[in-house]
Amino acid sequence: CDGRLLVAMIFFILLIRVKPDNSGVVTDGVKHSMNPFCEIAVEEAVKLKEKKLIKEVVAVSCGPQQSQETIRTALAMGADRGIHVEVAGKDYETLGPLQVSKIMAALAKKEDAQLIILGKQAIDDDCNQTGQMTAALLDWPQGTFASEVSLDGDKVKVVREIDGGLETIKISTPAVLTADLRLNTPRYATLPNIMKAKKKKIANVKPADLGVDLTSRLEVLKVEEPPQRQAGVKVETVEDLVGKLKETGRI
Template sequence: MKVLVPVKRVIDYNVKVRVKADGTGVDLANVKMSMNPFDEIAVEQAIRLREAGTASEVIVVSIGVKQAQETLRTALAMGADRAILIEAASDVHTDIEPLAVAKLLAAVVRDEAPGLVLCGKQAIDNDMNATGQMLAALLGWSQATFISELAIEGDHALVTREVDGGLQSIRVTMPSIITVDLRLNEPRYASLPNIMKAKKKPLEEKTAADYGVDVSPRLSVLKTTEPAGRKAGVRVASVADLVAKLKDEAGVL
């Protein structure tokens, strides 16, 4: 069974995001970029499935700018077998929308015929949380989202989902689209020998036109602003004062 893992190049989660002075977007000049953390967890899980003998091959795919090669090489250094880069934009500030990404991934799935697609539940740059669900709809496959546990049994996947009320265990028929949450695993670090080996692993380059998919944006960003700063806290003399402030000032009671 092949496992396909989409990965996205995003601003590193340790970097403080800066908004451009004119409010047209996020400043990416001299900013460290890395693999989306949720996608990294998906890559780790796919590699574990191959190591356990459940999967035969792990394929990673990234859609965006040419610089996403670095992200794919990171996945290859972790242990993925080969990579596909779909160059769909030339400007690093262009974010391909979830529907276009899902259509491109659907085309890749039809070419590669994987038994399982493991995605991060969302990207930390736009927090869309939509690509996996859209991909499942386009393919007509079963889906399981926000999973924290995964086991493959024959042609079914047993998963534990994190929901508002706690945990939900379900069984889905494969092939399936599964999106992963933070508690599924702890991704491994790529060793230096594996980083060197990754340079020789196959990385195929494609374009959106090769798959006949229009990636023209359907959404437009009107303005980008930084979140408002938190107000300083205040001390209260008694519980009665606290209740009064929560009721009269905060309006939460």
């Protein structure tokens, strides 16, 4: 695969608080970090370049201005340049896998990418849909849940993690891959590389520039915090435990 590779990154939010109007979660003033599965995707892309199997790694993230922090992390890890697709306001609040997939598909065509690597899923909503939807929109083969990737010309060998164990497939590029946990261990960005990343280019584009409509087909009716856990009960003996379970209808 002697070409350009796109790495899509989704950031996750710590310290979740529900908005007073129950319309979503509070993101104002919250530091954004790269999704762990996306870190693995970036690492794999950089490793492929280090092996001289690809020419360029382009890091992509969609979202508000804070998304550039995530892109800078990818650049410090070894990506060559970044693309920030600016999505803010109401569009950001309703941004989902389908909208991100449309953006990635449009960028893949614009950049003439031969390989797209994404994290297999976000760790906030666990949707596990973006990679599959991107492949469908592009009509490209896909290798999801990858725990091992090897390139040989225009062929990609992927070892996939499935419920029954491991599955090995071979697909042709251009293709879409999604990274699983055991694919690699992401490197820490060194201080010199962090400084170099500040000089690397991040292009700013808007969805409209790509001809992408961000209209959501989903409507969030209400977001609520999970109910508080009730206090447990201590029992002295097995007989007491069995009695409590019977009282509560557990057995």
